[in-house]
Amino acid sequence: MALLEIKNLHAGIEGKEILRGLDLTVNAGEVHAIMGPNGSGKSTLAYVLAGKAGYEPTSGEVLFNGKNLFDMEPDERAAAGLFLAFQYPLEIPGVATMTFLRTALNAQRKRRGDPELSTPEFIKKVREVAGKLGIEQDMLRRAVNVGFSGGEKKRNEVLQMALLEPRLAVLDETDSGLDIDALKIVAEGVNRLHSPGRSFIVITHYQRLLNYIVPDVVHVLSKGRIVKTGGKDLALELEARGYVEYQEEAVA
Amino acid sequence: MNASLTTVKTAAESALANTFAEARGHLPGDREVAAQRVAAFDVFAKQGLPHRRIEEWKYTDLRALMREAKPLASLPDAADKAQAKTAGSMLGDVEVRRLTFVDGAFVPELSDLKGLESGLSITSLADALAGGDPAVVTHLGKIAPAGDVAVALNTALMGDGAVIHIDGGATIARPLHLCFVATQKPAATFVRSLVTVAPGARVMLIESHEGPAGSDYQVNSALELFVAERAHIDHVKIIADGSDALHVSTLAAAIAARARFNTFGFTMGGAVVRNQMFLNFDGEDTVAGIRGATLLGGRQHADTTLFVNHIARGCQSREVFKTVLGGESHGVFQGRIVVRRGAQKTDAKMMTQALLLSDRAEADNKPELEIYADDVQCGHGATAGALDDELKFYLMARGIPAAEAEALLIRAFVGEAIEGIEHAGLREALMDSVVAWLKTRK
Numbered sequence: 001m002a003l004l005e006i007k008n009l010h011a012g013i014e015g016k017e018i019l020r021g022l023d024l025t026v027n028a029g030e031v032h033a034i035m036g037p038n039g040s041g042k043s044t045l046a047y048v049l050a051g052k053a054g055y056e057p058t059s060g061e062v063l064f065n066g067k068n069l070f071d072m073e074p075d076e077r078a079a080a081g082l083f084l085a086f087q088y089p090l091e092i093p094g095v096a097t098m099t100f101l102r103t104a105l106n107a108q109r110k111r112r113g114d115p116e117l118s119t120p121e122f123i124k125k126v127r128e129v130a131g132k133l134g135i136e137q138d139m140l141r142r143a144v145n146v147g148f149s150g151g152e153k154k155r156n157e158v159l160q161m162a163l164l165e166p167r168l169a170v171l172d173e174t175d176s177g178l179d180i181d182a183l184k185i186v187a188e189g190v191n192r193l194h195s196p197g198r199s200f201i202v203i204t205h206y207q208r209l210l211n212y213i214v215p216d217v218v219h220v221l222s223k224g225r226i227v228k229t230g231g232k233d234l235a236l237e238l239e240a241r242g243y244v245e246y247q248e249e250a251v252a
Numbered sequence: 253m254n255a256s257l258t259t260v261k262t263a264a265e266s267a268l269a270n271t272f273a274e275a276r277g278h279l280p281g282d283r284e285v286a287a288q289r290v291a292a293f294d295v296f297a298k299q300g301l302p303h304r305r306i307e308e309w310k311y312t313d314l315r316a317l318m319r320e321a322k323p324l325a326s327l328p329d330a331a332d333k334a335q336a337k338t339a340g341s342m343l344g345d346v347e348v349r350r351l352t353f354v355d356g357a358f359v360p361e362l363s364d365l366k367g368l369e370s371g372l373s374i375t376s377l378a379d380a381l382a383g384g385d386p387a388v389v390t391h392l393g394k395i396a397p398a399g400d401v402a403v404a405l406n407t408a409l410m411g412d413g414a415v416i417h418i419d420g421g422a423t424i425a426r427p428l429h430l431c432f433v434a435t436q437k438p439a440a441t442f443v444r445s446l447v448t449v450a451p452g453a454r455v456m457l458i459e460s461h462e463g464p465a466g467s468d469y470q471v472n473s474a475l476e477l478f479v480a481e482r483a484h485i486d487h488v489k490i491i492a493d494g495s496d497a498l499h500v501s502t503l504a505a506a507i508a509a510r511a512r513f514n515t516f517g518f519t520m521g522g523a524v525v526r527n528q529m530f531l532n533f534d535g536e537d538t539v540a541g542i543r544g545a546t547l548l549g550g551r552q553h554a555d556t557t558l559f560v561n562h563i564a565r566g567c568q569s570r571e572v573f574k575t576v577l578g579g580e581s582h583g584v585f586q587g588r589i590v591v592r593r594g595a596q597k598t599d600a601k602m603m604t605q606a607l608l609l610s611d612r613a614e615a616d617n618k619p620e621l622e623i624y625a626d627d628v629q630c631g632h633g634a635t636a637g638a639l640d641d642e643l644k645f646y647l648m649a650r651g652i653p654a655a656e657a658e659a660l661l662i663r664a665f666v667g668e669a670i671e672g673i674e675h676a677g678l679r680e681a682l683m684d685s686v687v688a689w690l691k692t693r694k
Contacts, residue, residue, distance in 0.1 A: 078651035094664025108651035
């Protein structure tokens with residue numbers, strides 16, 4: 001059974017249709033890259049999957065692990081194993097990063113019927129993961145993302161992903177705003193998590209990230225539909241030739 | 253045409269007049285104090301209860317909100333005192349020296365007067381007035397604005413309270429806790445406290461007010477605080493009155509040079525609460541933190557009114573006030589900062605924020621800056637809004653259910669004000685109160 005099955009998905013914001021019949025199947029353990037020009041619907045897809053208010057599906061179906069994703073609230077989707085790494089991680093003044101991580105992890109465990117982690121267990125786990133991502137202890141004590149650099153925010157997203165151990169992680173332009181060193185750290189973090197049971201959808205505008213996170217499948221999204229699917233070489237092709245032909249193709 | 257109107261007294265106003273007429277003969281104090289009471293009552297008699305056409309009371313129309321005036325509370329009996337045994341629990345395990353007042357009267361057997369630190373003296377106001385304590389004669393009514401009707405009523409009818417003096421240079425390690433408890437009696441209490449802190453002394457003063465739900469008792473509390481130069485005082489007032497209580501509370505402080513002054517007002521109880529502060533910065537280079545948090549639900553009405561008077565140069569004040577409003581509650585914040593001509597180099601910044609959890613809640617916010625000096629840094633900001641949906645979604649996307657995500661954000665919102673309290677244990681205790689309050693929300 002596919003982990004994620006998107007069938008003829010139509011969705012939009014404020015009555016404006018952005019996804020226009022999108023089909024995508026992701027099996028367990030696969031890494032899919034979704035590339036496309038600005039405005040093609042990449043971030044909309046990410047938000048529709050995560051369940052952001054205002055991003056409403058109008059028709060079509062999304063099955064996650066065989067279950068209708070749209071029957072679930074965003075927190076239920078997360079507990080079911082869906083993770084969205086935000087393109088622009090939010091700053092939450094007054095909420096310490098440790099409190100946030102612990103609340104999230106324990107909320108998910110509780111929903112799945114697992115016991116909550118004790119404080120020492122939790123701290124050990126966070127330290128272990130944070131260390132590998134080069135996240136200082138000091139960052140964990142600060143309020144979530146407040147005063148973090150762009151790179152630190154993205155690393156914090158990967159930290160959350162590593163702690164929450166989702167079945168499917170959707171990375172929404174995780175490479176945007178990162179210099180090459182930060183990009184490598186983030187990519188290594190993602191690669192460490194890659195396992196036969198865990199899948200990724202890597203949404204990106206540029207091919208650069210895919211040098212470090214190597215996809216099994218590359219899709220081109222244009223005007224709300226997947227217009228081409230290929231292997232990892234497709235990304236290189238896109239880098240060389242740009243998106244012009246796909247934009248025209250979709251118009252035609 | 254010049255029409256002169258004789259306003260008809262409300263039931264509450266008539267009852268207050270009767271109360272004063274009956275009580276004045278046996279309220280504590282010598283002839284001078286009695287004269288002070290009469291003069292104060294006259295202020296009330298001329299103005300009546302403040303109403304919405306009085307600018308300072310525009311959003312808290314006490315004449316309309318106070319339907320009746322309760323009789324003065326009788327002295328607490330053994331059963332009343334028994335009700336007060338668990339009072340002050342909102343402080344958690346913060347170690348304090350507790351002074352307990354039941355229905356406005358000091359109760360020595362529920363208070364901790366043993367082994368007073370050197371430099372600390374404590375008397376009840378009733379005893380101090382009866383004994384003609386010179387400190388009371390010198391200080392009482394000297395800084396509380398005599399023209400304010402709430403203060404005037406307090407002066408006229410004050411029965412008891414605490415009179416505390418800290419000697420120069422003394423550091424009082426254990427916070428002093430003035431613990432005011434109302435019992436089931438639907439009665440009125442007028443408590444007045446006087447605290448004088450001599451040069452270089454340090455003390456933390458916690459006031460808490462509580463009472464049973466469902467009893468429509470009335471409290472008029474006032475604290476006059478004299479802070480000498482280089483003294484350091486932290487003041488925290490917790491208003492956790494019962495659901496039907498009416499509480500008008502005043503803090504008046506005169507703060508001398510190079511002092512540290514922090515006050516925090518935490519309001520979460522009462523049907524109608526007015527918490528007013530009159531702070532005079534009389535001496536140079538004082539650093540002040542003036543903060544507060546208010547949590548409201550149901551049909552609660554709470555008004556925080558702040559008057560900061562920068563008289564001397566070089567003082568710094570930071571004001572942070574947060575209000576969370578649910579149900580059909582009504583929150584009011586009025587913050588007036590005046591910088592007098594001589595108060596050059598004043599650095600005053602005020603931020604007030606209201607978080608509306610319901611469409612039916614109302615927040616009124618009136619910041620005012622009045623600056624007569626030309627070399628100052630002053631600013632204010634005010635916001636009012638609902639919970640941030642983007643933040644809520646971010647938390648939910650990590651698996652945190654909606655209610656828990658909201659609670660986390662509300663805690664963070666209020667926490668920004670609470671974190672200004674220097675005492676870590678008290679910060680925690682107040683955050684625990686916030687968490688407990690959140691659990692009572694549906």
